[in-house]
Amino acid sequence: MEQNIVIKIKNLTKRFPVGGDYFTALQDVDLTLNEGEFTGLVGPSGSGKTTLLNIIGGLDSPSKGQVSVLAQALNDTTHKERAQLRRENMGFIFQSYNLLPVYTVFENVELPLILNKIDSQERRQKVAQAIEWVGLSDKTNSRPAMLSGGECQRTAIARAIVHQPALVLADEPTANLDAENSHHIMKIMVQLNQELSTSFVFATHDEKIMAYLRRIIHLNDGQITKDEKIDNPKSAA
Amino acid sequence: MLFKIAIKNLLGAKLRTWLNVFVTSLSFFMIILFSAMYDGMREHAKQVTIDTEIAGGSYWHPEYDPLDPMTFEDAHAVLPRAVKVLVNQGKAFPVLVSQASIYPNGRIMPIIMKGITPEQNIVNMPTQMLAGHEEVTIPVMIGRGMAKDAKLEVGDVFTIRWLDANRTYDADEGTVVHIMDTENFKLDMGHIWVPLDKAQEMLEMEKEATYVTYAEGLSIVENKGNWIPRDVKYLIRDMEALIEADEPNAAIFYIILLCFAGMGIFNAQVLSIFRRGKEIGTLMALGMTRARVVGLFTLEGGLNAFLAAIMTVILFGPLLWYFGTNGIWLGVDYSDGSMGLIVEKYLIPVYSVGLVVTTTIVVSIIVLIVSYLPSRRIARMKPTDALRGKVTV
Incomplete structure (x- = not known):
């Protein structure tokens, strides 16, 4: 089953210099995630969730330990190779959406396809499909400033999955949303997870998200304190 | 691909783009006008001397x-x-x-x-x-x-x-x-x-x-x-020498104008780029390499200069043409020779091809440099810092 492993982390430690000292954000983390998992990194602020997510995404590098994502050992890759890995096989969803303000919904969603040099006709089809998945077909030409928080996050989700990546990393995707929008967003992601077999990893401390997770990895002070499989999550419904 | 994104960014940014383009265009205009006025002043002195005094030359006792x-x-x-x-x-x-x-x-x-x-x-x-x-x-x-x-x-x-x-x-x-x-x-x-x-x-x-x-x-x-024949070249040699001696001043004047323009462009570009730190972080998270990020912003700078050149022609071209045709009223009478050089009351700028081409190239290079340097600095940052907008000048 080695080919189904999406993320494999061994003895991961991450330290940040603070003044003349170091702050240890992650300590000896071991973790394996398989294809199609719907997993949450859960813990209080400062527990290391976002740091772990950034390292998995190749946006940050480990101080110690081995990180392998989609069969690529990130420790041995160059910046360019990590960029390529993100571009082709990963999608990112941020707490504050990080949509490009001067682009329309269509253009924001189209961006990963442009970066992957997909031809324009195929681009249009895929963007239209992704926008339809998230239910924003009537907002195609709107700019982020004209959208609600929920609509912005749905646009971000469409952008993250438009190129059908193997892995989507979401950092507090519902933190800025109300309960209704949060549930709506989670339902969309559950559906995409099931339809596209995309693996999702969330960093969250939002109770509403946890109800949808099929696996919850608890982090505290940079260490995994508990790794639990959820038998009957909402995502299974 | 970069070109497409750069065009989208420029057109999408609307006011920000047009402000940057306007500042660059204004720089083009000011440098060309002031340098042309300077050249015009010197050229006019020569022309007036030939017109009123020298004609085709002289035979001297x-x-x-x-x-x-x-x-x-x-x-x-x-x-x-x-x-x-x-x-x-x-x-x-x-x-x-x-x-x-x-x-x-x-x-x-x-x-x-x-x-x-x-x-x-x-x-x-x-x-x-x-x-x-x-x-x-x-x-x-x-x-x-x-x-x-x-x-x-x-x-x-x-x-x-x-x-x-x-x-x-x-x-x-x-x-x-x-x-x-x-x-x-x-x-x-x-x-x-x-x-x-x-x-x-x-x-x-x-x-x-x-x-x-x-x-x-x-x-x-x-x-x-x-009798000794004296041609135009001989008769204006003193003026030519005066103009030649003035070349370093003209160069300094040109550099000062470029510095002013450069500061304006630098302010506009750097502010624009550093404000976009989060955007750069997002592009990197989406898989854009550092080289491409730098390339994108440098290209945007290049397009900015190109648009500025077009804007200069459209917006300031008629004004430059008007001054070139009718001259600029100086408001001061130097006909008593107190300047040591013939200075007309209406100064007619002289736009040489060299001036326009040099100015366009130099200003474009400045725009490219002030686009390249800050974007390179941001692109060298950790993507996580850029995403958080932790960008400092």
Whole structure:
């Protein structure tokens, strides 16, 4: 089953210099995630969730330990190779959406396809499909400033999955949303997870998200304190 | 791919883009206009001198040195045959030069008296105003500056005292018949102009002259005796030397303008790029390499310069054309020569191809550099820092 492993982390430690000292954000983390998992990194602020997510995404590098994502050992890759890995096989969803303000919904969603040099006709089809998945077909030409928080996050989700990546990393995707929008967003992601077999990893401390997770990895002070499989999550419904 | 994204970014940013483009365009305009004014000032000085004084060149009496008034006494002779033919054909005119003194309003003023053919139309001087006037003893034309200095007006009579060919002092009454407006202060300050035949009569130098100015487009005649041909190049050599000596100043002026423009562009570009730190982080998270991020922002800078060049043509082109055609009113009168150079009242900028091309290239390079440097700095940051907007100048 080695080919189904999406993320494999061994003895991961991450330290940040603070003044003349170091702050240890992650300590000896071991973790394996398989294809199609719907997993949450859960813990209080400062527990290391976002740091772990950034390292998995190749946006940050480990101080110690081995990180392998989609069969690529990130420790041995160059910046360019990590960029390529993100571009082709990963999608990112941020707490504050990080949509490009001067682009329309269509253009924001189209961006990963442009970066992957997909031809324009195929681009249009895929963007239209992704926008339809998230239910924003009537907002195609709107700019982020004209959208609600929920609509912005749905646009971000469409952008993250438009190129059908193997892995989507979401950092507090519902933190800025109300309960209704949060549930709506989670339902969309559950559906995409099931339809596209995309693996999702969330960093969250939002109770509403946890109800949808099929696996919850608890982090505290940079260490995994508990790794639990959820038998009957909402995502299974 | 980068081009497509850069175009989208530029068009999408609307106001920000147009502000950047406007600042760059304004820089293009200011540099081109001020440098062209500077070039125009120097070019005009040369042109006015040729137009009002030099024409196609001159034949000088061998003793004549315009910078040494002591030579005037001996610098006169009958014209050589071939030069006389030119004069008879109306292709040249003689000038007889002499030192003299005038006594306007009881004061004494040493001056240079020049006798000139009133009918000449080779140089741009209103010499025809000296024609006629049989009712006055010596009709005199002076420049506006001279009139101001000597407090003379048309119709005023004053004493002229001169040394004739027999080395005898003589004096008579001159009457101001015309006050000319000329931009060439060398024809104005310290000069009085009288009809040539009157000057020859006063100085007892019948049919003689000091130099002969000929029309443009004529070649040097063979039978010129011992008279020395002086072409335009020779006659404007002092001015050329002055302009050449002024080249470092022109270069410094150009650099200062570039620095001002550079600061404006730098402010606009850097502010624009550093404000987009989060956007750069997002692009990196989406898989854009550092090199491409830098390339994208540098390309945006290049497109910015390109749009600015177009905007300069559309927005400021008519203004540049208007100034180039009608000149710019300086509001200061330098006709007394206090600048040491002929400065027109309406300064007409001269737009050379070199100036426009150099300015376009240099400003574009500045834009590219100020786009490249900050974006490179941001792209070198950790994507996580860029995403958090932790960007400092």
